Amino acid sequence: AKYNGNTQKVISWGSVVLKDPSMQLETDTLHFDRASQEMMYNCSAKITDDNNQLESKNGVYASIEKKFTATTNVVVYNPKNKLESTHLDYYTESGQSYFFGPSKITTNQSIAIAKKGFYDTKTGTSRLVKDAKIFYNNRTLSGDSIYSDKNKGFASSTGHVVMTDTINQTIIKGGYAEFFRNQDS
Numbered sequence: 001a002k003y004n005g006n007t008q009k010v011i012s013w014g015s016v017v018l019k020d021p022s023m024q025l026e027t028d029t030l031h032f033d034r035a036s037q038e039m040m041y042n043c044s045a046k047i048t049d050d051n052n053q054l055e056s057k058n059g060v061y062a063s064i065e066k067k068f069t070a071t072t073n074v075v076v077y078n079p080k081n082k083l084e085s086t087h088l089d090y091y092t093e094s095g096q097s098y099f100f101g102p103s104k105i106t107t108n109q110s111i112a113i114a115k116k117g118f119y120d121t122k123t124g125t126s127r128l129v130k131d132a133k134i135f136y137n138n139r140t141l142s143g144d145s146i147y148s149d150k151n152k153g154f155a156s157s158t159g160h161v162v163m164t165d166t167i168n169q170t171i172i173k174g175g176y177a178e179f180f181r182n183q184d185s
Contacts (some may be wrong), residue, residue: 001013008033008034008035009031009032009033009034010031010032010034011029011030011031011032012029012030012032013028013029013030014028015028016028016029016030018030018039020063022049022050022066022092022093023047023048023049023066023092024047024048024049025039025041025045025046025047025061026045026046026047026048027041027043027044027045027046028041028043028044029041029042029043030045036062037062037063037064038060038061038062038063039060039061039063040059040060040061041058041059042057042058043057044056044057045059047061047068047090047092049092049093049095051078051095051121051122052076052077052078052081052090052095052121053076053077053078054068054070054074054075054076054090055073055074055075056068056070056071056072056073056074056075056088057071057072057073058070058071058072059071065091066091066092066093067089067090067091067092068088068089068090068091068092069087069088069089070085070087070088070089070090071086071087071088072086074086074087074088076088076090076097076121078121080107080108080124081105081106081107081119081121081124081150082105082106082107083097083099083103083104083105083106083119083121084103084104084106085097085099085100085101085102085103085104086101086102086103087099087100087101088100088103094120094122095120095121095122096118096119096120096121096122097118097119097120097121098117098118099114099116099117099118099119100116101115101116102115103115103117105119105126107124107150109136109150109153109181110134110135110136110148110150111134111135112126112128112132112133112134112135112146112148113128113131113132113133114128114129114130114131114132114133114146115129115130115131116128116129116130117129117130117132123149123151124149124150124151125147125148125149125150126146126147126148126150127145127146127147128145128146128147128148129144129145129146132144132145132146132157133146134146134148134155134179136155136179136181137167138165138166138167139163139164139165139166139167139179140162140163140164141155141157141161141162141163141177141179142157142160142161142162142163142164143157143158143159143160143161143162143177144157144158144159144160145157145158145159153180153181153182154178154179154180154181155178155179155181156176156177156178156179157176157177157179158175158176159175160175161173161174161175161176161177163177163179
């Protein structure tokens with residue numbers, strides 16, 4: 001490690017491990033600004049908390065907010081979910097993710113894609129906007145905005161809605177749609 005007392009900046013390298021009560025960060029090189037309480041990495045890192053594991057090539061951790069802003073090859077996963085993105089804000093205490101670029105959420109029941117949105121890794125709820133689509137079995141739900149609750153098996157879409165069912169060879173278009181996976185309707 002190298003510390004500059006005048007700038008209050010630290011550079012640590014060589015198998016760096018940072019722990020606080022809510023997470024652990026592992027990387028090769030970590031830059032820490034004591035004044036802003038922000039840490040930056042640009043050589044890949046793995047962040048593990050009680051809910052998930054996050055990996056990305058570049059990122060900044062704001063320790064006061066308990067927030068990672070991760071960019072480039074971002075993956076957040078646990079045994080039930082996997083979120084891949086190009087730019088993501090992830091809050092370690094709540095497990096909430098906000099993504100700002102092409103992203104994909106994969107669960108054992110569905111795949112969702114969008115270019116902007118929110119995903120709560122604890123509750124399984126999401127709000128997808130900008131080129132939003134959800135794929136359930138042989139069905140696709142798309143629209144300007146999609147809300148989904150994985151645990152309830154429910155999704156709703158608003159604005160330019162298209163629901164495609166390849167099994168029944170059906171396409172439904174409208175301004176609002178609801179999908180209930182458990183009732184297959």
